[in-house]
Amino acid sequence: MAKRPGRYALRLVVVGYLFLLVAWPVYLVGKNAFADGMENINGILEDPDIVHALVLTVQVAIIAVIINTVFGVGISMLLVRYQFPGKRLLSALLDMPLSVSPIVVGLALVLVYGGRTGWFGPALEGIGFQVIFSTPGIVMATVFVALPLVIREVVPVLEEIGDEQEQAARSLGANAVQTFRRITLPAIKWGVIYGVVLSLARSLGEFGAVKVVSGNVLGETRTATLVVEEKYLNFDKGGAYATAFLLALVAVAAIIIVSVIRPKEDR
Amino acid sequence: MSIEIANVTKRFGGFVALDDVSVSIPSGQLTALLGPSGGGKSTLLRIIAGLEQADSGRVTIEGLDATNLPPQKRNVGFVFQHYAAFKHLSVRRNVAFGLEIRKRPKDEVRARVDELLALVHLRQFADRLPSQLSGGQRQRMALARALAVEPTVLLLDEPFGALDAKVRKELRDWLRRLHDEVNVTTVFVTHDQEEALEVADEIVVINEGRVEQIGSPDELYDQPANDFVMRFLGPVTQLGQQLVRPHDLQIHTGTADPAAVTGRITRVTRIGFEIRVEVTTADQIVTVTLTRNEFLSLGVQTGDTVQVQVAEQVHIGAAYPQTLGAA
Amino acid sequence: MTSATLVTDRPALKRRAAQDGRRLLTRVSGLGLGVAMLWFSLLVLIPLTAVVVTASTGGWSQFWQAITNEQTIAAIRLTVGTALLVTIVNVVMGTLIAWVLVRDRFFGKRALEVLIDLPFALPTIVAGLVLLSLYGHNSPLGVDIANTRAAVFLAFLFVTLPFVVRTVQPVLAELDKEVEEAAMSLGASRFTVFRRIILPALTPAIAAGAALSFARGVSEYGSLVLLSGNLPMRTEVTSVRILSSIENDNLDSAAAVATILLAISFAVIVILDVIQRRVVRRG
Numbered sequence: 001m002a003k004r005p006g007r008y009a010l011r012l013v014v015v016g017y018l019f020l021l022v023a024w025p026v027y028l029v030g031k032n033a034f035a036d037g038m039e040n041i042n043g044i045l046e047d048p049d050i051v052h053a054l055v056l057t058v059q060v061a062i063i064a065v066i067i068n069t070v071f072g073v074g075i076s077m078l079l080v081r082y083q084f085p086g087k088r089l090l091s092a093l094l095d096m097p098l099s100v101s102p103i104v105v106g107l108a109l110v111l112v113y114g115g116r117t118g119w120f121g122p123a124l125e126g127i128g129f130q131v132i133f134s135t136p137g138i139v140m141a142t143v144f145v146a147l148p149l150v151i152r153e154v155v156p157v158l159e160e161i162g163d164e165q166e167q168a169a170r171s172l173g174a175n176a177v178q179t180f181r182r183i184t185l186p187a188i189k190w191g192v193i194y195g196v197v198l199s200l201a202r203s204l205g206e207f208g209a210v211k212v213v214s215g216n217v218l219g220e221t222r223t224a225t226l227v228v229e230e231k232y233l234n235f236d237k238g239g240a241y242a243t244a245f246l247l248a249l250v251a252v253a254a255i256i257i258v259s260v261i262r263p264k265e266d267r
Numbered sequence: 268m269s270i271e272i273a274n275v276t277k278r279f280g281g282f283v284a285l286d287d288v289s290v291s292i293p294s295g296q297l298t299a300l301l302g303p304s305g306g307g308k309s310t311l312l313r314i315i316a317g318l319e320q321a322d323s324g325r326v327t328i329e330g331l332d333a334t335n336l337p338p339q340k341r342n343v344g345f346v347f348q349h350y351a352a353f354k355h356l357s358v359r360r361n362v363a364f365g366l367e368i369r370k371r372p373k374d375e376v377r378a379r380v381d382e383l384l385a386l387v388h389l390r391q392f393a394d395r396l397p398s399q400l401s402g403g404q405r406q407r408m409a410l411a412r413a414l415a416v417e418p419t420v421l422l423l424d425e426p427f428g429a430l431d432a433k434v435r436k437e438l439r440d441w442l443r444r445l446h447d448e449v450n451v452t453t454v455f456v457t458h459d460q461e462e463a464l465e466v467a468d469e470i471v472v473i474n475e476g477r478v479e480q481i482g483s484p485d486e487l488y489d490q491p492a493n494d495f496v497m498r499f500l501g502p503v504t505q506l507g508q509q510l511v512r513p514h515d516l517q518i519h520t521g522t523a524d525p526a527a528v529t530g531r532i533t534r535v536t537r538i539g540f541e542i543r544v545e546v547t548t549a550d551q552i553v554t555v556t557l558t559r560n561e562f563l564s565l566g567v568q569t570g571d572t573v574q575v576q577v578a579e580q581v582h583i584g585a586a587y588p589q590t591l592g593a594a
Numbered sequence: 595m596t597s598a599t600l601v602t603d604r605p606a607l608k609r610r611a612a613q614d615g616r617r618l619l620t621r622v623s624g625l626g627l628g629v630a631m632l633w634f635s636l637l638v639l640i641p642l643t644a645v646v647v648t649a650s651t652g653g654w655s656q657f658w659q660a661i662t663n664e665q666t667i668a669a670i671r672l673t674v675g676t677a678l679l680v681t682i683v684n685v686v687m688g689t690l691i692a693w694v695l696v697r698d699r700f701f702g703k704r705a706l707e708v709l710i711d712l713p714f715a716l717p718t719i720v721a722g723l724v725l726l727s728l729y730g731h732n733s734p735l736g737v738d739i740a741n742t743r744a745a746v747f748l749a750f751l752f753v754t755l756p757f758v759v760r761t762v763q764p765v766l767a768e769l770d771k772e773v774e775e776a777a778m779s780l781g782a783s784r785f786t787v788f789r790r791i792i793l794p795a796l797t798p799a800i801a802a803g804a805a806l807s808f809a810r811g812v813s814e815y816g817s818l819v820l821l822s823g824n825l826p827m828r829t830e831v832t833s834v835r836i837l838s839s840i841e842n843d844n845l846d847s848a849a850a851v852a853t854i855l856l857a858i859s860f861a862v863i864v865i866l867d868v869i870q871r872r873v874v875r876r877g
Contacts, residue, residue: 007698014694015706017687020728021752022709028727028734029720075630082619084627092867096638099806099859101813102718103833104852107840108641111648111849119644144637164351167318168409170338171345172365172416176622182364186355198715205717207816208833212840225719225816232723232820241727244720251715255708 026248032237033245040242049219050227050243057224060135061203064142068199072150073192077184079151080158097147105144106212109137133215138223141209146202150195157191158184194258201254205247269294269452270315270420275324277310284310285321286476292420292454292469294329297446299467300456303499307476308456309424315454316345316422329419344413344451348425350405352397358408359384359393365416383411386445403434410442414449423455427462439466460500464488472496504554506575513556517578518544518565527576528553532569535562546575645856648849660850668827669835670854672746676831677811680750684807685800688758695759696766713755718816721752726821741823746831749817754810758803765799766792798873802866809862813855 113131114121131137169179207225214221231240270292277285300308313319317338366376387407427435464484472479480492491497530548542562730740815833822829839848
């Protein structure tokens, strides 16, 4: 097609918009993080409380991703391959976490698992299991907000591959477990990997829900995103930018990994 | 009898796919389930394989009641229309799948797979992925995969449906020869009457969830049980009240005769060696097919008045004597 | 990747769905469903129910009082108003961006793809910091919108960027170019082709993206913390309002306001479901 001025104008508008809204601001965070050379980064890496926050964040994210992957792949298989009453409702409800405010997520968990007045909280604390203001609560909040991500990647792939390969495996003598491990899992592998990468990015970065349920105790339940807020509000902008930079780095890496592996799937 | 299907009924919601079907499929033969799309033939095949459960009725495979057996316990080979190739496994691993599941020794698997790949002419492609094969090659791989486990019966669901006309014809011949070589009881589903007539020892015609007729290709073609089977197995035209095959009609230019119908040639079409003549009679258009030589020796052309009648040597089954009248 | 995967209708899929959609649960899969439902209930359904139940325990008048509080009303109005405005911008800009990404070809397009997804992957608190560095007190552009309503708008715009783009893009890529060529051969101008052929095909995807974008805007919290100043009656959004109720240990009124947000999220999900079903039916 012939190049038209309209095409260049559109291109310019889009590039300009994305530059001003995303590219430039993100670049500035990197620049601010290294405004004093490596000092900011070294500063946070030498602070044991911040290191604790980073480690906690990574631990929580990994647990959340494992839970969401197992649950997500399982529920995707059920949704695509089986028929049961209430399937449509369940399918719609599974998307809820994407559109619920993280603060509401936190509130909802506090109302049920809060140690003092929650529905189940006092009973759980009675048997020595504290959820809110403790790691289990942070994990639950993180699992909640990232819940649909694996499902959303795996369901379309399962629909796309159909079940003929699985039927062929069954007719060749494979049982359900063998069929899943040898045929289904390799076929949905990339979908699962995207889901995991996206969930990991989302889990590392959760802020609002964690803020409500964690209690934000320095050196105990404070996570990396809470550190960013705390540092900024306490006028340690260098520390805030450095921590934000580390988080942004993970996010960017996640997107790049996804965009690199995605086209391969089509081949 | 190898496969006994007794009073099988299957519904999908309100749709009746199979309505009290009973069929016996003989051992060692190549049987075709023939019928129009949506007539229930694939459902029947899937019920034999255990991929679908019948609502009622029994399925017996080589004397063993298989009605409630899951597919992996039936020892049937199933070949899908769209190949169902395991995309992430090489051709070799695809064929070896069933044997690996059965935990056969590595050497044995290797030998058996080599043997099968040779049988389906895919030895040089053993290490390719299915995506690097053509449709015909993929289907041959699927066949080898199904045969690897030495199934009691081999079931093929429209095996050539997704292939183009030429490859389809080649594979059809090849399937016939392969069957004569390995001699496993084989059932294949097709909606292509030519395919069924050419390949099968026995044909089961299925329509609207019911068996219309069972018989050898000759029996079905020459002695169709009803109009549906007659229409489905080949071209038909109407002469008066009779349903006949166009190539069973004769044209002559002699004087009117009580066994013949008078008409005028309104159209002549040549398709290769065959000439299709349309004769318009008082109340209908009759199609007659002639060989080119027959047509030339008649010396007629469009606009001529001719007599049309059923050829004398034609045997017409007693199934519909009411239409035989003049013959 | 953030898109609502609109079910595009492929004949093969439809056929299969008709066949094995009827596969009933076996004992093992039934058990699996049971465990999954138990977990989903404990994590999502019971807690969300708890919000609504808590909101209603004080009776209608208490609920009404909580949500008609002057400061709450201002917060809801700001949140919903800004989310609507942002959604309108996204409908236009998102479609435009999707168009350029699908139909145009130029150096660096891959980089733009990454930029689109960044707001989704970036932690919200970092997103706030990011925007602050260009549009805050030390703005290299000299635009300081920190602690203003414009900051709320900007934050919403940033976090909702991917939604319309990512829902429209695949649909646009799958559009049959022959239909457009047919329309042009019948004498339609490029604009007419866009308005009469392309836009109607994209409408369900745009609507789905808009719904997601609106829902995300309404529920946003993290990116505003550092950016908007959370000034009551001015830049305080609903989520912040709920948080301050929680922090003041006033869980009942937090639950009341949260119920409003839940109702909005639920409405969005229902709308999405209806749109998807309509797309499937249209084939």
